[in-house]
Structures are given as structure tokens and as C-alpha cells.
Amino acid sequence: MRSLLVAPQWIGDAVMAQPLAALLAARGERITALALPGVAAVLRAMPGIEQVVEAPLRHGHLDLRQRFRLARELRARDFARAYVLGNNLKSRLVPWLARIPERIGWSGEAAGALLTRALPAQRGSMRADMRTHYAALAASDAHAGAAAEPSQPLLRVDPASAAATAAQWGLQGEFVALCPGAEYGPAKQWPTAHYASLARMAHGAGLRVAVLGSAREHDAAAAIARDADDAEVLDLCGRTSMAQAVELLAAAAGVVSNDSGLMHVAAALGRPTVGVYGSTDPRHTPPAAHRSATLWLHLECSPCFRRECPLGHLNCLRALDPQWAWSVLRELMQRPATD
Numbered sequence: 143m144r145s146l147l148v149a150p151q152w153i154g155d156a157v158m159a160q161p162l163a164a165l166l167a168a169r170g171e172r173i174t175a176l177a178l179p180g181v182a183a184v185l186r187a188m189p190g191i192e193q194v195v196e197a198p199l200r201h202g203h204l205d206l207r208q209r210f211r212l213a214r215e216l217r218a219r220d221f222a223r224a225y226v227l228g229n230n231l232k233s234r235l236v237p238w239l240a241r242i243p244e245r246i247g248w249s250g251e252a253a254g255a256l257l258t259r260a261l262p263a264q265r266g267s268m269r270a271d272m273r274t275h276y277a278a279l280a281a282s283d284a285h286a287g288a289a290a291e292p293s294q295p296l297l298r299v300d301p302a303s304a305a306a307t308a309a310q311w312g313l314q315g316e317f318v319a320l321c322p323g324a325e326y327g328p329a330k331q332w333p334t335a336h337y338a339s340l341a342r343m344a345h346g347a348g349l350r351v352a353v354l355g356s357a358r359e360h361d362a363a364a365a366i367a368r369d370a371d372d373a374e375v376l377d378l379c380g381r382t383s384m385a386q387a388v389e390l391l392a393a394a395a396g397v398v399s400n401d402s403g404l405m406h407v408a409a410a411l412g413r414p415t416v417g418v419y420g421s422t423d424p425r426h427t428p429p430a431a432h433r434s435a436t437l438w439l440h441l442e443c444s445p446c447f448r449r450e451c452p453l454g455h456l457n458c459l460r461a462l463d464p465q466w467a468w469s470v471l472r473e474l475m476q477r478p479a480t481d
Contacts (some may be wrong), residue, residue: 143170146216146224146242148233149177149185151201152325153384153403154427156181157410158272159227161292163190165280166225174219176212176236183385184407187297197236204232213239225279229263231255246282272427295410295430299392307389311378313352318344318471319391319408321399322362323355323379327449329421330400332459334362338369339464340398340471345373347472349395354387354404355379396475398467401427409434414474416467420458421446433477435470437462 145166149156156177163173167190174193175185178201185194197212199205217240224237229250237245238256246259254260259282277292308314320337324330341351351373353363357380367375382390391397391407396414399405401422409415409429417429417436423445424436438444444458451458 143172143222144220145171145173146221146237146240147173147175147191148224148226148228148237148247149175149181150227151178151181151233153181153184154401154406155227155272156184157295157297157403157406157430158427159276160188160190160295160297160410161273162225162227162276162280163188164293164296165277166190169280171223174221176216180384183383183388184297184403186385187299187388187411189296189298209235210239212236213241216240216242226257227276227279246279271425294432295406296412296432297388297392297407297410299389299411301392304389304392307386308393311352311376311382311390313350313376313390313393315350316348316395317350317352317376317393319394319397319399320351320353320366321355321397321402321404321408322353322366323359323404324400324402326422329446329448329451329456329459330402330419331362332400332418332420332462333456334365335369336459336462336464336467337362337366337398338373340468341366341370341373341375343464343468345370350374350376352376352378352390352394354382354390396471398471405429412479414471414477416471416474418459418462418467420444420456420462421448421451423447433474433479435474437467437470 173191175191176195177185179196182194182196185191213236221242223244224242226234226247229248234256245257247257248263249260250263273292322337344351359379363377363379392411397408398416401419405417412432415434419438441458
């Protein structure tokens with residue numbers, strides 16, 4: 143059976159959907175993913191996904207003409223089923239316009255309009271971790287029975303290709319990747335001074351340091367480089383494609399990141415990954431557990447899920463010691479790979 147998976151619009155959420163793709167593929171469904179261009183490179187590294195169709199749609203825009211064009215293209219592929227991972231009407235439009243007979247997703251906006259089967263959305267403290275949340279869609283088929291326990295998210299990149307991309311950017315030796323961005327806002331961003339401290343520690347251990355992210359992280363990368371003293375910091379923010387960023391993460395000796403899409407990519411690639419959490423909850427969006435760890439102070443005010451600290455102090459991240467992060471990263475890097 144040919145099925146369409148309408149991927150989430152955020153990279154981290156897309157990574158958390160990989161166990162769903164694996165469950166569907168294991169029971170014989172052939173999965174094509176529909177994804178925004180910035181997410182497509184991650185979907186292409188996913189076991190369980192056969193094909194990826196890029197949707198040239200913009201955040202916050204209806205782009206109705208583009209959705210009609212995509213629907214015509216997908217209608218010709220004769221999909222039997224669509225799994226819609228977003229919970230808004232826009233994410234359901236293309237499979238509905240494509241006349242895919244079964245459209246499965248979460249009730250969310252407009253009580254699941256345009257879906258043929260809508261699961262009740264989880265809210266507040268009832269939210270499961272996201273991989274379980276998405277994998278529940280595999281059990282929504284009345285003939286499928288209960289879905290197996292979802293696996294850890296997994297991405298695969300050809301090691302030779304990853305090494306070649308690292309060499310292209312002058313990263314032939316071992317290096318640590320720092321990811322100081324977070325799309326959601328400042329309340330998820332560990333101070334750049336802490337990243338600079340970590341860069342000095344990595345430099346002292348003979349490791350190079352690269353900063354990855356979008357062009358929006360240029361200022362953060364510049365601050366890290368300025369405060370890192372003699373440690374050489376290579377700023378790659380906005381200079382790589384998403385596909386190249388994935389390959390660089392696959393080549394890194396270790397990764398330290400805010401709770402962001404790149405953190406989830408690194409962990410799913412099996413790289414030693416330290417995820418730094420402040421305003422968000424690692425129980426809801428944990429990195430893949432292959433060789434990762436989360437640092438979270440469990441303050442009374444955290445998680446608040448706010449874009450900016452409502453108390454103005456950001457203690458949940460400021461008080462998180464760089465030496466702790468470095469110690470955890472070194473321990474992870476000494477562990478043997480499990481895959």
C-alpha cells in the first residue's frame with residue numbers, strides 16, 4: 143500500500159516522526175513524505191521513507207495555488223492513505239485535494255475537519271513524548287492492531303559523504319559542533335558566553351569547534367568566537383544547506399545544542415549529543431537516546447514553554463554550568479557507538 147506522510151513543519155518534530163515511518167514501513171506500507179524544503183533533507187536521511195516530495199510552501203501562508211499543484215501531482219500517484227502530522231487545516235488541504243481516501247491525523251484545529259479519522263489531541267500535562275504521539279497514528283487503523291512500542295528516532299548518512307563535506311569546510315580532524323540557535327525564542331538559548339567556555343575546553347582537548355545554524359545565528363557565532371579567546375571557532379551559520387548541515391553533524395565528534403532541530407538531528411544520527419534545556423521539557427521532546435544526554439535544572443519555574451523568560455532572569459539556562467556540559471560530552475564521546 144502506498145501512503146503519504148505529511149511531515150511537520152519543524153525539523154525537530156520531523157525527526158521525532160521517524161519511528162512512525164519505521165512502524166508503517168515494517169507493516170508493508172510504502173511511504174512518500176511531503177515536506178517543506180527546509181525539512182526535506184532530514185526526511186531523505188530517514189529509514190522507512192522511500193521518497194520525498196518537496197512542498198514549496200511558506201510558513202504562515204495559505205499558498206493555495208501551490209497546494210492545488212501538489213494535489214494534482216500526488217493524485218496521479220494513487221495513494222491509499224495519508225498520515226497528517228500537523229494539527230491545522232492547512233496541513234490537511236493537500237491530501238484532501240488529492241482525494242486520498244483515508245486521511246488520518248489529530249483532531250486539533252476545526253475538530254479534525256478534512257480528515258477521515260481524527261484522533262483526540264493531547265494537551266497540557268497529558269502530552270506524551272512526541273515520538274509516541276506520532277507513532278499513535280500507526281495504531282489508528284482498525285485492522286492494524288496495537289502499534290509496537292516506537293523505536294528511537296534514527297537517521298542515516300553515508301560516512302564517506304559526511305567526511306567529504308567536513309573536508310570541504312576544512313574540518314578534516316575531529317571537531318565539536320555547537321548549535322546555539324533555537325527557532326522558538328531566547329528562552330531556549332543557552333548564553334553564548336557558556337558556549338564560548340565550552341569552545342575553550344574543546345580547544346584545550348585538541349578539538350576544533352564549528353558553529354552550525356541558520357543566518358540568524360551569525361551574531362551568536364560571532365559572540366562565541368570573540369569570547370573563546372585563542373580557540374579557533376569556525377562560523378558556518380547560514381553558509382551550509384540543510385543537507386550539508388546534516389552531514390556535518392554526522393561527521394562531528396560531539397555536539398552541544400539548545401533544544402532545537404539540529405539537536406534532534408545529531409542525536410538521531412547517533413552522535414554524542416548534549417541537549418541543553420531551559421523553558422522546554424525533555425520529557426516531551428527528548429533527543430534520541432543512542433548517545434545523548436539532556437541537561438535540565440528542574441527549576442520551579444521550568445518548563446514555562448515561553449519564548450522569553452517571564453521572570454526576566456533566565457536562570458534555567460544561565461545557571462547551567464559549561465563545565466557540566468563539557469564533562470557530560472566527554473563521557474558520551476568515550477562511549478562506543480551502539481549502531
